[in-house]
Amino acid sequence: MTVNITVLAGDYIGPEIMAAGLKVLAAVSEGQNFDYQLHEMPFGGAGIDQTGEPLPAETLQSAKQSDAVLLAAIGGPKWDGVPQTPEHGLLAIRKALNLFANIRPTEISPAMQKYSPIKNTEPVDFVIVRELTSGIYFGKPRETTADYALDTMRYTNEEIERITRVAFDMAMKRRKHVTLVDKANVLDTSKLWRKIVAQIATEYPDVTYDTSYVDAASMKIIASPSQFDVILTENLFGDILSDEAAQTTGSLGTIPSMSRGTDGPSLYEPIHGSAPDIAGKGIADPISMIRSVAMMLTHSFNRADLATEITDGINQTVAAGVVTPDLGGKATTDEMTKTIINHIKESRHSYEPDHV
Ligand code: NAD
Ligand code: IPM
Ligand code: MN
Numbered sequence: 380m381t382v383n384i385t386v387l388a389g390d391y392i393g394p395e396i397m398a399a400g401l402k403v404l405a406a407v408s409e410g411q412n413f414d415y416q417l418h419e420m421p422f423g424g425a426g427i428d429q430t431g432e433p434l435p436a437e438t439l440q441s442a443k444q445s446d447a448v449l450l451a452a453i454g455g456p457k458w459d460g461v462p463q464t465p466e467h468g469l470l471a472i473r474k475a476l477n478l479f480a481n482i483r484p485t486e487i488s489p490a491m492q493k494y495s496p497i498k499n500t501e502p503v504d505f506v507i508v509r510e511l512t513s514g515i516y517f518g519k520p521r522e523t524t525a526d527y528a529l530d531t532m533r534y535t536n537e538e539i540e541r542i543t544r545v546a547f548d549m550a551m552k553r554r555k556h557v558t559l560v561d562k563a564n565v566l567d568t569s570k571l572w573r574k575i576v577a578q579i580a581t582e583y584p585d586v587t588y589d590t591s592y593v594d595a596a597s598m599k600i601i602a603s604p605s606q607f608d609v610i611l612t613e614n615l616f617g618d619i620l621s622d623e624a625a626q627t628t629g630s631l632g633t634i635p636s637m638s639r640g641t642d643g644p645s646l647y648e649p650i651h652g653s654a655p656d657i658a659g660k661g662i663a664d665p666i667s668m669i670r671s672v673a674m675m676l677t678h679s680f681n682r683a684d685l686a687t688e689i690t691d692g693i694n695q696t697v698a699a700g701v702v703t704p705d706l707g708g709k710a711t712t713d714e715m716t717k718t719i720i721n722h723i724k725e726s727r728h729s730y731e732p733d734h735v
Pocket of ligand 2: 454466469470618650651652
């Protein structure tokens with residue numbers, strides 16, 4: 380069987396890191412009975428340049444017909460002031476595929492420990508479960524007049540319920556601890572989240588459930604990140620906290636994500652943006668993209684075995700200090716990617732049974 384993957388390379392460093400991710404995908408699937416076909420489609424700024432729209436109809440069609448979508452990053456100064464921005468395209472594809480659950484893991488592996496700005500004594504391994512298709516990103520009314528601008532934060536019971544179940548189900552497979560992050564001391568939407576999440580928590584007696592206000596949570600992510608297992612939060616808070624959490628690994632350029640709905644293809648992308656400041660220099664950190672490929676192999680294609688080979692390859696590479704400048708190294712995107720691929724190949728070679 381051949382699976383179909385829609386590939387959205389996007390803008391600025393997007394194509395650079397996508398190339399790295401696809402090279403690793405090709406290397407890790409070689410001879411492993413995993414056949415795939417790539418469908419490279421215009422999206423974001425590249426979509427605007429090629430078709431006038433950030434999410435061209437053919438791109439959405441391809442995504443809907445695929446088994447998974449791989450996205451690098453979109454946006455940047457080139458499209459400042461256009462009526463439909465690359466970011467509109469990103470929000471539109473999330474909505475159109477009903478990708479309401481965005482999973483953003485923060486893990487500081489032993490190999491990454493030396494790059495972390497945090498002096499941890501305990502392991503850091505938590506997941507942010509971010510609501511992705513509602514809240515202030517999508518609420519109506521939304522308008523700008525001569526005198527004011529208006530955004531609306533709105534959540535329905537059902538929107539909160541479905542993301543809450545994702546978080547608790549995930550906690551059951553992890554360390555059984557969910558922390559709801561909100562601003563329930565001020566916002567009505569947060570008060571509703573607290574009410575609904577507390578109700579659902581009673582269905583999961585094995586899960587420890589607690590809450591934190593978002594301002595304090597942002598402190599705790601720095602002060603004691605090991606206390607978290609699953610952080611459940613609304614769209615905007617999840618956006619902000621996940622960049623903060625990412626930096627505890629040493630760089631925003633290391634964290635992947637999965638966005639999923641109830642059925643249909645999931646979408647995998649780094650949590651960071653198109654990094655216009657380093658684009659074209661060949662020094663973008665490919666880890667976030669390569670780990671997004673690994674997440675795709677695990678969650679869309681049931682190939683955790685291949686994902687583990689990728690993760691091991693990354694760990695060996697960073698342990699050896701072959702890292703890009705964001706992590707303080709001198710390696711280029713290409714050198715890092717080649718080193719990861721070499722580790723994958725070498726470890727396969729050394730485990731090959733002897734044929735006599
Ligand atoms: P950014 O995440 O692109 O960059 C922030 C900083 O982190 C920059 O200094 C950048 O060089 C660095 N960085 C990010 N990824 C890196 C990597 N892989 N390797 C090394 N360094 C890396 O955020 P920004 O500069 O605020 O936004 C730039 C554009 O990206 C904007 O148009 C924004 O809307 C867009 N954006 C897109 C996505 C997405 O496609 N999912 C996500 C976030 C931002
Ligand atoms: C992200 C990005 C997007 C978001 C932007 C580019 C619309 O920051 O994926 O984290 O805010 O969701
Ligand atoms: Mn973001």
